[in-house]
Amino acid sequence: xxxxxxxxxxxxxxxxxxxxxxxxxxxxxxxxxxxxxxxxxxxxxxxxxxxxxxxxxxxxxxxxxxxxxxxxxxxxxxxxxxxxxxxxxxxxxxxxxxxxxxxxxxxxxxxxxxxxxxxxxxxxxxxxxxxxxxxxxxxxxxxxxxxxxxxxxxxxxxxxxxxxxxxxxxxxxxxxxxxxxxxxxxxxxxxxxxxxxxxxxxxxxxxxxxxxxxxxxxxxx
Amino acid sequence: xxxxxxxxxxxxxxxxxxxxxxxxxxxxxxxxxxxxxxxxxxxxxxxxxxxxxxxxxxxxxxxxxxxxxxxxxxxxxxxxxxxxxxxxxxxxxxxxxxxxxxxxxxxxxxxxxxxxxxxxxxxxxxxxxxxxxxxxxxxxxxxxxxxxxxxxxxxxxxxxxxxxxxxxxxxxxxxxxxxxxxxxxxxxxxxxxxxxxxxxxxxxxxxxxxxxxxxxxxxxx
Numbered sequence: 001x002x003x004x005x006x007x008x009x010x011x012x013x014x015x016x017x018x019x020x021x022x023x024x025x026x027x028x029x030x031x032x033x034x035x036x037x038x039x040x041x042x043x044x045x046x047x048x049x050x051x052x053x054x055x056x057x058x059x060x061x062x063x064x065x066x067x068x069x070x071x072x073x074x075x076x077x078x079x080x081x082x083x084x085x086x087x088x089x090x091x092x093x094x095x096x097x098x099x100x101x102x103x104x105x106x107x108x109x110x111x112x113x114x115x116x117x118x119x120x121x122x123x124x125x126x127x128x129x130x131x132x133x134x135x136x137x138x139x140x141x142x143x144x145x146x147x148x149x150x151x152x153x154x155x156x157x158x159x160x161x162x163x164x165x166x167x168x169x170x171x172x173x174x175x176x177x178x179x180x181x182x183x184x185x186x187x188x189x190x191x192x193x194x195x196x197x198x199x200x201x202x203x204x205x206x207x208x209x210x211x212x213x214x215x216x217x218x219x220x221x
Numbered sequence: 222x223x224x225x226x227x228x229x230x231x232x233x234x235x236x237x238x239x240x241x242x243x244x245x246x247x248x249x250x251x252x253x254x255x256x257x258x259x260x261x262x263x264x265x266x267x268x269x270x271x272x273x274x275x276x277x278x279x280x281x282x283x284x285x286x287x288x289x290x291x292x293x294x295x296x297x298x299x300x301x302x303x304x305x306x307x308x309x310x311x312x313x314x315x316x317x318x319x320x321x322x323x324x325x326x327x328x329x330x331x332x333x334x335x336x337x338x339x340x341x342x343x344x345x346x347x348x349x350x351x352x353x354x355x356x357x358x359x360x361x362x363x364x365x366x367x368x369x370x371x372x373x374x375x376x377x378x379x380x381x382x383x384x385x386x387x388x389x390x391x392x393x394x395x396x397x398x399x400x401x402x403x404x405x406x407x408x409x410x411x412x413x414x415x416x417x418x419x420x421x422x423x424x425x426x427x428x429x430x431x432x433x434x435x436x437x438x439x440x441x442x
Binding site: 067 | 282284285288290313314342343345346349350352354356357359361362363364366367403
């Protein structure tokens with residue numbers, strides 16, 4: 001599929017653009033490959049927009065001490081707008097983006113997209129709408145952090161993971177899970193031991209195997 | 222000032238509207254008075270938009286157990302968009318709004334605003350842009366909650382309060398401060414005692430008096 005066709009499929013505003021704007025955006029874009037855990041955007045300036053073609057991106061916050069919180073993931077066809085701070089001036093916070101698995105993404109120059117979005121209201125609208133949708137995802141994470149106990153958050157995390165991966169296995173170390181949740185490894189280990197002794201999960205060398213989804217759902221929701 | 226003039230001043234899209242759309246919005250609006258701590262929006266359906274004419278609104282999250290977190294405040298001229306879920310379908314989270322001090326607000330019917338915003342792209346754009354601006358405020362709160370120690374958060378809270386009120390006095394009980402920060406009263410009391418013994422603040426019957434802003438700023442930033 002050509003880049004023009006791909007954009008036509010994923011941008012609802014594509015047909016509103018003049019031929020020269022279409023050309024401008026296509027010429028300011030490139031297909032980029034990222035290895036697993038490679039950084040896509042590290043909060044330095046405007047990296048541009050990314051559309052996931054294959055793979056999966058992860059957006060997260062990072063504290064000065066290196067503590068992380070995963071905000072949300074982007075799957076094929078989804079668009080990373082928060083890395084394009086030059087398009088959305090009102091986004092003043094810092095996010096980090098990495099490829100969670102090997103990923104191919106179309107990268108569109110932030111300057112080119114901003115230029116078109118200033119002239120074509122539909123494009124501006126799309127950029128804002130995409131950002132506002134993620135606002136809801138982030139509020140859900142915030143609600144979990146502020147109001148939920150860690151066992152509830154861990155159960156939600158494990159269920160989300162197996163739903164994203166389509167298996168019963170969460171192939172992560174306790175350290176990695178802790179980093180997603182912004183907590184200490186010891187806390188995750190203790191909680192997993194508790195889940196395991198109840199027979200809901202099994203901790204193996206490859207990661208955490210989910211044995212009883214229903215029980216985890218009971219805690220989670 | 223008539224409602225038409227007021228909207229003309231606060232809505233950048235006002236001159237793009239047809240006379241009948243202007244009339245439609247004006248007729249679907251009312252000036253509403255709220256007493257101190259009166260609920261403006263309690264998360265049941267679409268309460269509409271609010272523009273603060275005088276006073277101050279507070280937006281917060283509320284857990285099932287009644288725990289609160291203040292997200293941000295709205296001052297005269299600012300617009301509450303998150304209470305109009307019928308305008309922004311992609312906002313799927315729940316917020317609560319109350320008047321922090323006696324307030325007069327223009328309330329615009331969500332249905333009327335949604336109707337106009339579907340036809341006039343500039344209006345839709347304005348609604349989205351207003352929401353995205355608040356996204357940054359909320360991320361800043363989230364960053365504080367996740368990454369900052371409570372003494373830092375308390376120092377930021379006290380400095381914000383005196384800056385909003387234009388005095389050196391935060392006229393709240395420890396219980397009220399704790400509620401804003403989503404923590405226990407005991408934690409706030411202990412922290413204030415520590416600030417007080419260092420001579421940065423004075424705890425009086427009327428609330429917390431700030432004595433050394435510079436020292437608080439040192440902790441806060």
